[in-house]
Amino acid sequence: MTAEPFALACPRPLRHDSVQMAHGGGGRLMKELIEGLFLPILGADPAGLHDSAVVEAGGARLAFTTDGFVVHPRAFPGGNLGELAVYGTVNDLAMAGARPLALSSAFILEEGLPFAELTPLVAAMKAAADRCGVRLATGDTKVVDRGKADGVFITTAGIGLIPAGVELHPRRVRPGDAVLVSGDLGRHGIAVMSVREGIRFETPVTSDCGPVHHLAAALLAAGLDVHCFRDPTRGGLASVLNEIAASAGVAIEADEAAIPVDEAVAAACEILGLDPLYVACEGRLVAFLPEAEVEQALEVLRAIPEGQGAARIGRVVEGPAGRVGLRTVLGTSRLLDLLSGEQLPRIC
Amino acid sequence: MTAEPFALACPRPLRHDSVQMAHGGGGRLMKELIEGLFLPILGADPAGLHDSAVVEAGGARLAFTTDGFVVHPRAFPGGNLGELAVYGTVNDLAMAGARPLALSSAFILEEGLPFAELTPLVAAMKAAADRCGVRLATGDTKVVDRGKADGVFITTAGIGLIPAGVELHPRRVRPGDAVLVSGDLGRHGIAVMSVREGIRFETPVTSDCGPVHHLAAALLAAGLDVHCFRDPTRGGLASVLNEIAASAGVAIEADEAAIPVDEAVAAACEILGLDPLYVACEGRLVAFLPEAEVEQALEVLRAIPEGQGAARIGRVVEGPAGRVGLRTVLGTSRLLDLLSGEQLPRIC
Numbered sequence: 001m002t003a004e005p006f007a008l009a010c011p012r013p014l015r016h017d018s019v020q021m022a023h024g025g026g027g028r029l030m031k032e033l034i035e036g037l038f039l040p041i042l043g044a045d046p047a048g049l050h051d052s053a054v055v056e057a058g059g060a061r062l063a064f065t066t067d068g069f070v071v072h073p074r075a076f077p078g079g080n081l082g083e084l085a086v087y088g089t090v091n092d093l094a095m096a097g098a099r100p101l102a103l104s105s106a107f108i109l110e111e112g113l114p115f116a117e118l119t120p121l122v123a124a125m126k127a128a129a130d131r132c133g134v135r136l137a138t139g140d141t142k143v144v145d146r147g148k149a150d151g152v153f154i155t156t157a158g159i160g161l162i163p164a165g166v167e168l169h170p171r172r173v174r175p176g177d178a179v180l181v182s183g184d185l186g187r188h189g190i191a192v193m194s195v196r197e198g199i200r201f202e203t204p205v206t207s208d209c210g211p212v213h214h215l216a217a218a219l220l221a222a223g224l225d226v227h228c229f230r231d232p233t234r235g236g237l238a239s240v241l242n243e244i245a246a247s248a249g250v251a252i253e254a255d256e257a258a259i260p261v262d263e264a265v266a267a268a269c270e271i272l273g274l275d276p277l278y279v280a281c282e283g284r285l286v287a288f289l290p291e292a293e294v295e296q297a298l299e300v301l302r303a304i305p306e307g308q309g310a311a312r313i314g315r316v317v318e319g320p321a322g323r324v325g326l327r328t329v330l331g332t333s334r335l336l337d338l339l340s341g342e343q344l345p346r347i348c
Numbered sequence: 349m350t351a352e353p354f355a356l357a358c359p360r361p362l363r364h365d366s367v368q369m370a371h372g373g374g375g376r377l378m379k380e381l382i383e384g385l386f387l388p389i390l391g392a393d394p395a396g397l398h399d400s401a402v403v404e405a406g407g408a409r410l411a412f413t414t415d416g417f418v419v420h421p422r423a424f425p426g427g428n429l430g431e432l433a434v435y436g437t438v439n440d441l442a443m444a445g446a447r448p449l450a451l452s453s454a455f456i457l458e459e460g461l462p463f464a465e466l467t468p469l470v471a472a473m474k475a476a477a478d479r480c481g482v483r484l485a486t487g488d489t490k491v492v493d494r495g496k497a498d499g500v501f502i503t504t505a506g507i508g509l510i511p512a513g514v515e516l517h518p519r520r521v522r523p524g525d526a527v528l529v530s531g532d533l534g535r536h537g538i539a540v541m542s543v544r545e546g547i548r549f550e551t552p553v554t555s556d557c558g559p560v561h562h563l564a565a566a567l568l569a570a571g572l573d574v575h576c577f578r579d580p581t582r583g584g585l586a587s588v589l590n591e592i593a594a595s596a597g598v599a600i601e602a603d604e605a606a607i608p609v610d611e612a613v614a615a616a617c618e619i620l621g622l623d624p625l626y627v628a629c630e631g632r633l634v635a636f637l638p639e640a641e642v643e644q645a646l647e648v649l650r651a652i653p654e655g656q657g658a659a660r661i662g663r664v665v666e667g668p669a670g671r672v673g674l675r676t677v678l679g680t681s682r683l684l685d686l687l688s689g690e691q692l693p694r695i696c
Binding site for chain 1: 362364365366367368369370371372373378381382385386389390391392400401403405406407408409410412413414415416417418420449450452453454455456457458459460461462463464466467470471473474483484485486487488489490491492493495496497498501503505507509694
């Protein structure tokens with residue numbers, strides 16, 4: 001293969017000619033990389049993108065997803081790279097309404113990595129998979145020379161079964177929908193940053209790293225007409241709202257006072273100059289469903305330990321497609337835009 | 349998670365306390381890493397290992413597999429990292445007798461990687477997927493700091509559908525089976541080495557990098573009673589024969605004179621001090637099936653361009669489980685053992 005025909009076919013010149021850290025940050029540059037390089041070559045439609053793809057196989061409707069995990073440091077308060085790799089993929093399957101069945105895990109190991117650092121990651125994967133009732137079905141290991149990786153990278157892929165009748169998609173989100181979150185935001189990003197930057201907070205922040213598939217399943221089992229799920233990982237809640245608003249061709253209004261953020265997370269964000277609405281979670285879901293079902297949905301979520309902090313944080317309205325507004329605690333309004341650069345690299 | 353309970357649970361102390369290059373080489377040390385660290389923690393049985401796992405989903409029987417691709421250099425005569433990532437996973441699905449349906453691709457990109465180097469890889473993936481009739485269904489992109497990866501790593505996972513009645517497994521291999529290969533061996537490893545070491549051969553060696561799923565499907569469609577397929581990637585034919593002999597509890601006798609090795613590959617191996625039987629292929633399959641079906645199987649394979657070089661190269665016999673012997677061209681016999689170290693790092 002040569003580059004020429006495809007380079008010419010690329011419809012939108014990228015602003016850079018090489019990979020920047022912000023291309024992995026979940027914001028505007030990542031969108032540009034995906035929509036300007038990957039999708040045109042692959043002939044894929046950005047509006048069709050979701051956390052999982054849907055694959056028909058022998059009469060079954062499967063969710064299929066993958067994620068690379070490169071977080072640094074590999075251990076943080078509340079979790080490590082291994083369990084993150086399991087929960088991240090389980091949660092992406094759950095966002096399609098699927099019951100997670102099996103995961104693959106591929107390790108890229110750097111020569112010289114002590115086994116004492118690898119073992120707890122693999123052990124955490126096994127424990128996390130058992131907790132989710134999902135099978136670690138297949139794997140691969142590659143080794144690269146010292147200095148050619150950062151200790152260990154784990155890439156997981158997952159298969160889930162989508163129950164009959166479940167149809168979740170951003171394009172189903174419509175004016176009149178409410179936006180719910182399953183708990184307080186930003187813990188994971190702050191937990192990672194606190195270790196990386198060596199910051200000690202008065203109250204230590206623990207990552208929310210954990211599974212949300214049972215929360216999603218409970219909402220569906222209750223017969224609620226969920227239109228879309230999304231987990232606020234890279235780029236946080238703000239990025240989810242922007243993506244959904246753009247895909248669905250709607251506007252979204254979020255209410256700052258209603259968005260649950262732990263005091264310690266808020267304080268840490270102040271110190272670090274971060275906006276918690278852009279900080280990644282690894283154990284939260286965002287649900288879009290009709291306003292009339294909000295009370296029942298909150299009841300379902302709050303009956304589950306991981307959903308106790310569930311809250312209604314905004315609503316979908318008619319308006320310019322892709323516009324996300326935030327009513328601040330001061331009563332003013334501001335735009336909640338996609339980040340241009342990166343806020344927190346390598347926290348997923 | 350903490351390491352202690354799992355570290356204690358590890359039943360076989362590893363010979364090293366950190367990752368060595370040879371742990372990725374397909375030989376004895378890789379086996380030790382997998383059987384001494386991964387499988388005990390995951391509670392998996394080494395005898396159950398295959399190129400793909402089988403997952404039941406809504407009545408369908410799926411093959412599921414993953415592979416990381418870290419080859420250096422990323423372009424080589426006959427292919428690049430992108431198409432390798434597609435064919436490698438398509439071929440692993442085919443080894444389970446499955447029809448490949450969908451692939452995921454996860455990119456780990458190093459800050460500073462020129463897009464001009466990324467674009468041809470993605471383009472090659474698309475072309476390879478189209479050639480195989482498989483969908484690139486879902487993907488992920490992560491960026492790591494400069495110096496924390498080697499440009500780009502691609503991890504693919506794949507789903508395939510196993511037709512009713514197809515049951516391929518190493519434990520089905522039995523005395524009386526013949527061993528077939530679909531073409532000449534060692535091209536891929538030598539093609540990569542020639543670029544990496546800057547060696548110019550009189551006759552340039554082109555990688556065999558390509559799909560084998562249609563070869564596998566043709567053998568099954570012909571009604572042949574194939575017991576097992578395996579593709580001779582890392583560790584080459586010798587490692588495949590060792591793994592199958594050990595898993596099936598049989599001995600295998602290979603016939604050096606019958607093993608197809610291109611003259612240019614043989615010459616390059618002489619120069620580089622390599623044994624072609626241990627050098628990786630990326631577009632060959634090894635099939636185990638009853639002696640009585642050999643002629644028909646060779647006919648089926650040779651009718652397909654990629655199978656023109658098919659040959660019967662050995663047979664399965666009663667004998668010490670795991671023993672692989674080679675009858676040399678000189679008429680003597682020698683053991684064809686697993687490699688202890690690595691012969692060719694990072695060629696897959």
